[in-house]
Amino acid sequence: GVSEGSACLKEEVLPEDVGTDDCLTSYTHIYSPDLLKDQVAFITGGGSGIGLRIADVFMRHGCDTVIASRNFDKLKEAAEKLSAATGRRCLPLCIDVRQPESIAAAVDETLKELGRIDVLINNAAGNFLCPATALSFNAFKTVMEIDTMGTFNTSKVVYEKWFKDHGGNIVNISATLGYKGQALQVHAGSAKAANDAMTRHLAVEWGPSGVRVNAVAPGPISGTEGYRRLGGPRGEAAGLFQTIPLQRAGNKTEMAHCTLFLASPASSYVTGAILVADGGSWLTSANDFSKLLGIASSKSAKL
Numbered sequence: 055g056v057s058e059g060s061a062c063l064k065e066e067v068l069p070e071d072v073g074t075d076d077c078l079t080s081y082t083h084i085y086s087p088d089l090l091k092d093q094v095a096f097i098t099g100g101g102s103g104i105g106l107r108i109a110d111v112f113m114r115h116g117c118d119t120v121i122a123s124r125n126f127d128k129l130k131e132a133a134e135k136l137s138a139a140t141g142r143r144c145l146p147l148c149i150d151v152r153q154p155e156s157i158a159a160a161v162d163e164t165l166k167e168l169g170r171i172d173v174l175i176n177n178a179a180g181n182f183l184c185p186a187t188a189l190s191f192n193a194f195k196t197v198m199e200i201d202t203m204g205t206f207n208t209s210k211v212v213y214e215k216w217f218k219d220h221g222g223n224i225v226n227i228s229a230t231l232g233y234k235g236q237a238l239q240v241h242a243g244s245a246k247a248a249n250d251a252m253t254r255h256l257a258v259e260w261g262p263s264g265v266r267v268n269a270v271a272p273g274p275i276s277g278t279e280g281y282r283r284l285g286g287p288r289g290e291a292a293g294l295f296q297t298i299p300l301q302r303a304g305n306k307t308e309m310a311h312c313t314l315f316l317a318s319p320a321s322s323y324v325t326g327a328i329l330v331a332d333g334g335s336w337l338t339s340a341n342d343f344s345k346l347l348g349i350a351s352s353k354s355a356k357l
């Protein structure tokens with residue numbers, strides 16, 4: 055197959071990216087291979103999907119990584135594959151971003167094992183399609199706690215334990231799905247909107263300590279759990295992505311490259327920015343998943 059890393063468009067992107075949750079089998083650098091040389095990146099949710107690809111691409115640019123989430127077996131397997139594929143160190147650590155003490159223990163372990171943290175990627179999140187009428191109070195709270203509180207908790211712990219005195223770089227993984235409002239997505243859209251605000255507030259507050267805070271806002275990204283849960287394959291089969299100006303879903307490597315730009319000295323005068331990486335979809339696409347996917351938004355049962 056053709057490498058995903060080349061400056062590619064449509065025909066190279068799908069279908070080999072769909073459904074895979076693994077390391078790249080081939081890669082062509084478009085940035086200098088030394089871009090993150092000997093840096094350390096702490097990636098929440100780095101054991102799958104976009105987070106895993108960010109770890110893979112960062113390691114191919116000279117970086118060691120920590121991949122941190124709840125499922126240790128998944129993380130351990132991913133870390134072994136990433137190290138074998140890239141020759142860099144990858145430390146799998148168990149955290150729940152809703153529990154600051156678990157983050158603090160992982161950050162202490164990172165500093166003990168790898169000696170520093172240069173980059174924090176807040177990628178962990180939870181989502182599902184659900185009409186507001188069927189969404190329980192606890193379901194809304196759960197998504198806010200993972201996506202928004204989790205981003206704040208991790209940022210605060212890493213700042214206090216390392217970035218405050220050494221500077222650093224934070225990249226939050228947002229989403230453009232809430233920019234025009236979406237049916238069935240009040241929980242995730244609200245959480246990501248809060249994270250966009252958090253990106254700007256912390257950029258202002260922590261800039262003087264040498265900390266940049268930015269975000270990447272993806273649209274539909276194939277080969278991920280988020281894509282599957284939100285009806286990506288059904289949308290694709292129905293030709294819905296033709297409504298996107300670039301007429302396709304994005305891929306994980308493209309998201310990793312945007313994240314790498316913001317995490318690296320290539321963006322040294324950029325802070326508080328949200329890099330929209332959605333093929334232009336929020337500008338033009340229909341914004342009601344329920345109609346697009348044939349799901350009634352007044353439905354009371356869970357999807």
Ligand SMILES: CC/C=C\C/C=C\C/C=C\C/C=C\C/C=C\C/C=C\C=C\C(=O)SCCNC(=O)CCNC(=O)[C@H](O)C(C)(C)COP(=O)(O)OP(=O)(O)OC[C@H]1O[C@@H](n2cnc3c(N)ncnc32)[C@H](O)[C@@H]1OP(=O)(O)O
Nearest residue numbers: 179180181182184190192193229274280284285286289335
């Ligand atoms: C831009 C678009 C352009 C064009 C669109 C065109 C067409 C659209 C077609 C397709 C769209 C394609 C792509 C989408 C585009 C953009 C996507 C944007 C954002 C994507 C975000 C993500 O993908 S996040 C990553 C996804 N991965 C995960 O979610 C994995 C992690 N998730 C979890 O761990 C769980 O799912 C969890 C979030 C529920 C948390 O687990 P846990 O802490 O164990 O919580 P529980 O105890 O299980 O549950 C807590 C309460 O929540 C209720 N719940 C759980 N699941 C559901 C559900 N499915 N529906 C409703 N409610 C649910 C649960 O019952 C609990 O509530 P109680 O009241 O019962 O206690």
Ligand SMILES: NC(=O)C1=CN([C@@H]2O[C@H](COP(=O)(O)OP(=O)(O)OC[C@H]3O[C@@H](n4cnc5c(N)ncnc54)[C@H](OP(=O)(O)O)[C@@H]3O)[C@@H](O)[C@H]2O)C=CC1
Nearest residue numbers: 099102103104123124125150151178179229275278279280
């Ligand atoms: N896929 C898409 O089309 C889009 C995705 N995004 C964003 O991209 C990011 C990655 O999504 P994607 O790759 O699709 O999905 P994945 O489900 O593969 O990634 C989510 C990760 O978050 C981790 N996670 C979930 N809850 C917690 C928690 N409480 N504590 C620690 N880690 C947790 C999961 O690991 P574990 O289960 O081990 O905890 C998992 O690795 C998310 O921020 C998502 O909102 C944005 C727009 C579109």
